Amino acid sequence: MATSEFWQRVSASVSSSPEWAESVGGGTSRSSREAVKGWMILDAVTILGASVLATLYELRTGPVNGARGFWRGTLIHGRPMWIMLALLCGFTVALIFTSRRLHLYSPRRLTSFLHEQRLSLQACFTSGLLLTGTLYLVKAEDIPRSIVLITIGLVAFSLSSRRLIYRMMLYRQFDLGRGTRNALIVGTGPEAHALRHHLESIRHLGYTFKGFIDFPGSNSRFVATAGDVVGTLETLFQHARKQFVDEIFFTTPCERGIIQDVLVQARAHGIDLRVVPEMYDGLTWNSPIEYIGQFPTIPLHCGHVPEIGLLLKRALDVVLSSLVLMVLSPVLLLIAIAIKLDSRGSVFYVSERLGKKGRVFRCFKFRTMVLDAEKRRADVMHMNERDGVLFKITNDPRVTRLGGILRKYSLDEFPQFFNVLRGDMSVVGPRPPLASEVREYKLSHLRRLDVTPGITGLWQVQGRQDPSFDSYVSLDVRYIESWSILLDLKIILRTIGVVFSGTGS
Numbered sequence: 001m002a003t004s005e006f007w008q009r010v011s012a013s014v015s016s017s018p019e020w021a022e023s024v025g026g027g028t029s030r031s032s033r034e035a036v037k038g039w040m041i042l043d044a045v046t047i048l049g050a051s052v053l054a055t056l057y058e059l060r061t062g063p064v065n066g067a068r069g070f071w072r073g074t075l076i077h078g079r080p081m082w083i084m085l086a087l088l089c090g091f092t093v094a095l096i097f098t099s100r101r102l103h104l105y106s107p108r109r110l111t112s113f114l115h116e117q118r119l120s121l122q123a124c125f126t127s128g129l130l131l132t133g134t135l136y137l138v139k140a141e142d143i144p145r146s147i148v149l150i151t152i153g154l155v156a157f158s159l160s161s162r163r164l165i166y167r168m169m170l171y172r173q174f175d176l177g178r179g180t181r182n183a184l185i186v187g188t189g190p191e192a193h194a195l196r197h198h199l200e201s202i203r204h205l206g207y208t209f210k211g212f213i214d215f216p217g218s219n220s221r222f223v224a225t226a227g228d229v230v231g232t233l234e235t236l237f238q239h240a241r242k243q244f245v246d247e248i249f250f251t252t253p254c255e256r257g258i259i260q261d262v263l264v265q266a267r268a269h270g271i272d273l274r275v276v277p278e279m280y281d282g283l284t285w286n287s288p289i290e291y292i293g294q295f296p297t298i299p300l301h302c303g304h305v306p307e308i309g310l311l312l313k314r315a316l317d318v319v320l321s322s323l324v325l326m327v328l329s330p331v332l333l334l335i336a337i338a339i340k341l342d343s344r345g346s347v348f349y350v351s352e353r354l355g356k357k358g359r360v361f362r363c364f365k366f367r368t369m370v371l372d373a374e375k376r377r378a379d380v381m382h383m384n385e386r387d388g389v390l391f392k393i394t395n396d397p398r399v400t401r402l403g404g405i406l407r408k409y410s411l412d413e414f415p416q417f418f419n420v421l422r423g424d425m426s427v428v429g430p431r432p433p434l435a436s437e438v439r440e441y442k443l444s445h446l447r448r449l450d451v452t453p454g455i456t457g458l459w460q461v462q463g464r465q466d467p468s469f470d471s472y473v474s475l476d477v478r479y480i481e482s483w484s485i486l487l488d489l490k491i492i493l494r495t496i497g498v499v500f501s502g503t504g505s
Helices: 003-010 033-059 063-072 081-101 113-137 145-175 190-201 233-242 256-269 307-327 329-342 378-383 401-408 416-422 443-450 458-462 469-481 485-501
Strands: 181-186 207-214 229-232 247-250 272-275 290-292 295-301 348-354 360-366 426-428 454-456
Touching: 033 081, 033 145, 033 307, 081 113, 113 145, 181 190, 181 233, 190 207, 190 290, 207 233, 229 233, 233 256, 233 443, 247 256, 256 272, 307 329, 307 416, 307 426, 307 485, 329 360, 329 401, 360 416, 416 426, 416 454, 426 485, 443 469, 454 485, 458 469, 458 485
Parallel strands: 181 207, 181 247, 207 229, 247 272, 426 454
Antiparallel strands: 272 295, 290 295, 348 360
């Protein structure tokens, strides 16, 4: 569900008190450096694999004999190993350098598929020409040219296929409303409306338009429809926080000092900032122009996105959740039967929760309460043992006999692994809140919704018995700011201990 629907569920209007103007902070750095390194390593591995396959095929030898001959220098008429390695490394460096010069390591969504494929082939064949030229200069006639040509062909095919598959996966996520970038446009002039048209009509860009920010003197010849103008420059970052904005586009000329002030705040909030390349003398010197569709923009600040780490996290989620559901399927079936026999009602409890950037999804759990538990909630509110937004009762009278056991060992949470497979949740992350809870959030609390929610997290293994909501939020924020795959693995291991110790209730 779209983020705008999230705000309809959360609140008709958001408080404009100073609390909602708090900075959510977090250091940011130049975007995609880690991702670029990852793609470079993947290109190098692709070249190595292609060269090995080409050599084994052309020389009709097996992997073991090929490796032995390569090491002993007898694979190709006594050609020394170091020369072959040097040629392979040179081809790899040439391909990586050419790819970088052609901006193939830039975000995939900013270029069209055909343009990316053309550049991929150009990079491969340019590097191939350099390799064949080097072979001619060093007079390496004993190295079969068929191996070289097959290697270049396999590399070109592999890189093109890999980028095609990655782009298809990316588009699929965009269609499901995942992975898109929310954008605000400062200004209401013709450039702003043209940019909006680009963001909404070009699928591969992966943007979701969240509204215009009115700027005095933008001199628009267009009339924005009701609700399109969401605020002014003074409330820019309040709306950016409320709409989970990833990028802000400046499309109207203004004083240099204003852009500098916005740039400082964008860095503090971890939001990317782009401007139309005119009338910003000095700020845009030496800055590259990136095209959003056919629209030129200059990125003044880009936040750090650990793309490789997030890809590994998603792979871990899929593998772990698949293993859990397959291995424990008999246990899950027995629990389902036991719930049916224990009390009236469905096996599963399904509730709408808020995920990353306020996306609403259906969260699954085994039912642990009586059928009319929601209607009886008001009757037990006075028994709440938590403060602030949280609601928790140790001996909740609405919990069934079997439900108490399921909660004690966290067995009621296992159906959420289906949510993990669907991409709504992760194994590790902040717990997904209800819309009624988010109504009471301060602006800084929305930091919890910047990432995919999880089945377990720091709070579950470290502060579960702490009634303080501030502690609950601070642990989630600490997890977000210090996240790593290693931290996820540590939390998963500690969660296993919590489940077996029976402290989950």
